[in-house]
Amino acid sequence: MDAHEILWTDTGPYQQRYEKTATALMAVERALHLRRPLNGGEDEFLALYTCLAAAPSETFTTIWEDPFSYFWTRLAYELTGWCLNPEPLPDVLKAYCAGLGTDEPHRALALHLEEFKKCIIALDLISGTHRRFDRPLRTELPFSIPGTSLSMLGQGSIEVVGSNGRMLEVVHNGKSLQLRAGAAVSDSDRPRLVECPLLRDQDLEIKLKPETFNLPGLDAARGFRGLSENYQVQQTELLREALALIERHQPATLEHMRELVQVIAFKPPGADEYSNVSFSDVPGAFILSAVRHPYWIADGLIHELLHNRLFFILDGGEILQDVRETAERSEFYSPWRDDLRPLSGLLHAVYVYVGVGKFWHAACASGETTGIQRQYVEDQAVRAVLQLKIGIAQLRRHARFTESGILLFRELERDVDSLAASMRKLNLSPAAPGTTARSDGQLVPFAMGNDGRPVSILYSIQSHAEKFDVHRQCANLTEILNLD
Numbered sequence: 064m065d066a067h068e069i070l071w072t073d074t075g076p077y078q079q080r081y082e083k084t085a086t087a088l089m090a091v092e093r094a095l096h097l098r099r100p101l102n103g104g105e106d107e108f109l110a111l112y113t114c115l116a117a118a119p120s121e122t123f124t125t126i127w128e129d130p131f132s133y134f135w136t137r138l139a140y141e142l143t144g145w146c147l148n149p150e151p152l153p154d155v156l157k158a159y160c161a162g163l164g165t166d167e168p169h170r171a172l173a174l175h176l177e178e179f180k181k182c183i184i185a186l187d188l189i190s191g192t193h194r195r196f197d198r199p200l201r202t203e204l205p206f207s208i209p210g211t212s213l214s215m216l217g218q219g220s221i222e223v224v225g226s227n228g229r230m231l232e233v234v235h236n237g238k239s240l241q242l243r244a245g246a247a248v249s250d251s252d253r254p255r256l257v258e259c260p261l262l263r264d265q266d267l268e269i270k271l272k273p274e275t276f277n278l279p280g281l282d283a284a285r286g287f288r289g290l291s292e293n294y295q296v297q298q299t300e301l302l303r304e305a306l307a308l309i310e311r312h313q314p315a316t317l318e319h320m321r322e323l324v325q326v327i328a329f330k331p332p333g334a335d336e337y338s339n340v341s342f343s344d345v346p347g348a349f350i351l352s353a354v355r356h357p358y359w360i361a362d363g364l365i366h367e368l369l370h371n372r373l374f375f376i377l378d379g380g381e382i383l384q385d386v387r388e389t390a391e392r393s394e395f396y397s398p399w400r401d402d403l404r405p406l407s408g409l410l411h412a413v414y415v416y417v418g419v420g421k422f423w424h425a426a427c428a429s430g431e432t433t434g435i436q437r438q439y440v441e442d443q444a445v446r447a448v449l450q451l452k453i454g455i456a457q458l459r460r461h462a463r464f465t466e467s468g469i470l471l472f473r474e475l476e477r478d479v480d481s482l483a484a485s486m487r488k489l490n491l492s493p494a495a496p497g498t499t500a501r502s503d504g505q506l507v508p509f510a511m512g513n514d515g516r517p518v519s520i521l522y523s524i525q526s527h528a529e530k531f532d533v534h535r536q537c538a539n540l541t542e543i544l545n546l547d
Contacts, residue, residue, distance in 0.1 A: 064467060064470060066470045066471050066473065066474035067474055069376060069471060070376070070414070070471060070474055070475070071315070071418075072315070074319070074322050076372075076375035076376055076378060076379055077322050077323055077375055079375075079378065079379065080133070080346065080375050080378050081124075081127065081128050081133075083378065084127065084132060084133050084136050084137075085127060087136050087137065087139075087140045088112075088127075088136050088139075090140065091136070091139045091140055091143050092109065092112050094143050094147065095108065095109060095143065096109055098147055100143070100146040100147055100169060100172065101146075101169060101172065101173055101176075104169075104173050104176075105173075105176060107176075107196070107197045107198060108176040108179055111179060111180065111183050112179070114183065114186065115182060115183065115186055118186055118190070122186065122189055122190065122210075125189070125210040126182050126185050126186060126189075126209055126210035127182075127210075128210075128325070128347070129185075129207075129209035129210045129325065129347075130209075130275055130325060130326055130345045130346055130347050130348040131181065131182075131207060131209040131275065131278075131345075132182060132209055132210075133344065133345070133346050134278060134344045134345050135175075135178055135179060135181075135182070137344055138156065138159055138175060138344075139172075139175055139176070139179075141153075141156050142156070142168065142171055142172040142175050143172060145168045145171075145172075146168045146169055146172050149168060155280065155344065158280035158281075159171075159175075159279050159280035160280075161279075161280065162278075162279025162280040162281075163175070163279050177198070177200055177201065177202075178200075178202065180196060180200040180223065181200070181202075181206065181207075181208060181209060182209055182210075183196075184200075184208055184223060184226065184231065185208045185209050185210045185211050185213075187225075187226035188208065188211060188213065188226065188229055188231070189210070189211065191228050191229050192226055192228075193225075193226060193227055193228060194225045194226050195224060195225035195232075196223070196224065196225050199222035199223055199224045199225075199234065200222065200223040201220060201221075201222050202220065202221060202223070203219070203220050203221075203277070204216065204217040204218055204219060204220070204221055204254060205217060205274045205277055206274055206277055207272055207274040207275045207277070212258045212259050212261055212270055212272070213244055213256055213257070213258055213259075214256075214257055214259055214272060214274040215231075215242070215254055215255070215256055215257075215274075216251075216254070216255050216257055216274070216292070217235070217251075217252060217253055217254035217255060218251075218252040219235070219236070219252070221233055221234070221235050221254050222234040222235075224239075227241060229243065229244070230242060230243045231256060233254060235253070235254050240254065242254060242255060242256040243256060244256045244257065244258055245257070245258065251292075257292070259271055259272040259274075259295065260295045260296045260299055262299055262302055262303065262306075264303070264306060266321055267306070267317070267320060267321045269302070269320075269324060269325070269326070269327050270325060270326045270327075271295035271296070271298065271299065271302075271326075271327055271328060271329065272295075272326050272328060273287040273290075273295065273328035273329075273330070273350075275326045275328065275345065275348050276328060276342075276345065276348070276350065278345070281342065281345075282335075283335070283337075283340055283342070283350055285334075285335050286330035286331070286334040286335035286337075286350065287328065287330055287334075288334075290330075290331075294329065295328070295329055298329040298353050301353065301355065301357060301360055302327070302329075302360065304357035304360075305357045305358075305360035305361040305363075305364055306320075306361075306364070307357075308357055308358060308361040308422075308426070309361050309364060309365065309422070311429070312361075312422055312425035312426050312429065313365065313418075313421060313422045313425060316364075316365055316368060316418065316422075319368060319372060320364070320368055323346075323347055323368065323371055323372065323375075324347055324348075324349075324368060324371070325347040325348060326347065326348035326349075327348070327349060327350075327351060327364075328348075328349075328350050328351070329350075329351055329352070329353040330350060330351075330352055330353065331352070331353060332352040332353060332354050332502035332503075333502060334352075337350075338352050338363075339351050339352060339363045339366060339367055340367075341367045341370040341371055341374075343374040346371055346374055346375065347371060349367035349368075349370070349371065351363045351364070351367065352502070354500060354502055354503075354504055355503055355504030356500050356504035356506070358426070358436075358439070358440065358443075358500075359500045359504070361422065362419055362422065362423070362443070365415075365418050365419050365422055366415045366416075366418075366419050368418075369414060369415040369418045369419075370411060370415055373410075373411055373414050373415070380465065380467055381465055381468065382410060382464060382465060382467070382468035382471055382472070383406055383407060383410060383462055383463065383464060383465070383468060384463040384464065384465055384468075385463065386407060392405055392406070393405050393408075394534065395408075395409055395457055395461060395536065396453075396457065396528070396531060396532040396533075396534065396536045396537055397409055397412060397454070397457075398449070398450040398453040398454060398524065398527060398528065399412050399416070399450055399454075400412075400531075401531055402531075403531075403533070403534075406457075406458065406461060406462045409454055409457055409458055409462075410458060410462070412454055413451060413454040413455060413458060413475055413479075414475065416447055416450060416451055416454070417451065417475060417478045417479065417482070419443075419447060420444065420447030420448060420451060420482045421482070423440060423443040423444035423447055424444050424447075424482060424485045424486070424489065426440050426444070427440055427441060427444045427489050427491065428485075428489060435498065435506045436506065438495070438496060438498040438506070439498040439499070439500065439506045441491055441495055441498075442495065442496075442497055442498040442499070442509070442520055444486065444489070444491055445486060445491050445492070445493055445495065445520045446497075446520055446523075446524070447482065448479070448482050448483050448486050449493060449520070449521070449524045449544055450524065451479045451482065452479060452483070452543055452544055452545070453524075453528070453537055453540070453543055453544075455475065455476055455479050456537065456543045457536065457537070458472065459472075459476075460536070461536075492520075493519065493520050493521035493524075493544075493546060494519050494520070494521060495519065495520055496508055496509070496517055496518075496519060496520075497509025497517065497518050497519060497520045497522070497523045509523050521544075521546075524544075525540060528540055
């Protein structure tokens, strides 16, 4: 196996995951058809499945490669299995069922099968089909229409009765309505069909579509509450500037974005408890905080892209042994977090920060920044190396790798060594002043302590370990960093 190719260049896992999703959909259909766990309650889904399966291949692919479709299919597969062979639920499924409002397996499956109608809504709007559902789709607003740039906005619950050409027939608060994309609506609580902003750059197309994340069991959509409909549009120039930086300093990453990323949603930096986030069950989509600094956004784009890529790589085989067991043990110091992490979290962090580190080193080598901007770029390049050395040391000491995982980890070790050599070649110093970006994009000295005095990059790394390495797993920090 070519470990470098698997980690950084191979695009095969993307298509393999979509094929796996289609296979899982067929398995769900067969199980429901043969076993009938809902005693006829699955009949409408089976009929609608036939309609989607008969769609032109381009239409089917467009809908089935949407992040929603993987989310729906994975949970349909697990819920069907739960009904046929009851066993304790994983946490993800528990959260989803709680979002549906039930912990009874057959009721959860019935409600989940109804959500498949969102794919049929997409099919009908793309093809201009007339259809009435046997039972209206009852769901919460807002929601994304998969495979399209359309979302249904508004507040509260809604019933989608069917389609009428390129309009949707719905019932909202007891009133029957026909919704057409782009129709003017004065009341922001009223349901309306809208097109999301699109960023197009050659063959790259990204939807700015927060409704993608408004799914049962996901709390991430809280960060979008109260935003104006123009908020995503307002971030397009910032996104364009960040993509230009990636094209200049890490063009291979841009190629992966063209293959993989479909949806990005921006939230205010202070909204919710997270900064940026991806979900393994919503592939090809992620959320970014709208920090007004293009280098920061470029970092976030690379970071979340690589989280998504690693999800796809892990579909082809685990890197760590005993993944489920180790995922439950959040007891390992991470130089990137204030809380202890499982080994799988450390693996993700090392992988994504290798890619992020390469970006910052390329930006340093270009010499395109001066003053406080240069200090910030240098801080990020040096910080990446120091944190990666700690992450690698933690994995080397505590993780148990699969046979193929050993080869991939050794490649990551070589990547970190290469970045350390680059730091020396570029004459970057850990003793340089620490610099950070505030949520408004302003660059300021990295300050710590009650007196708020600026500190060096190295001191900030050491202070973080002193405070948050509660088990003293990195007590030999000087040896780990090896800065002589």
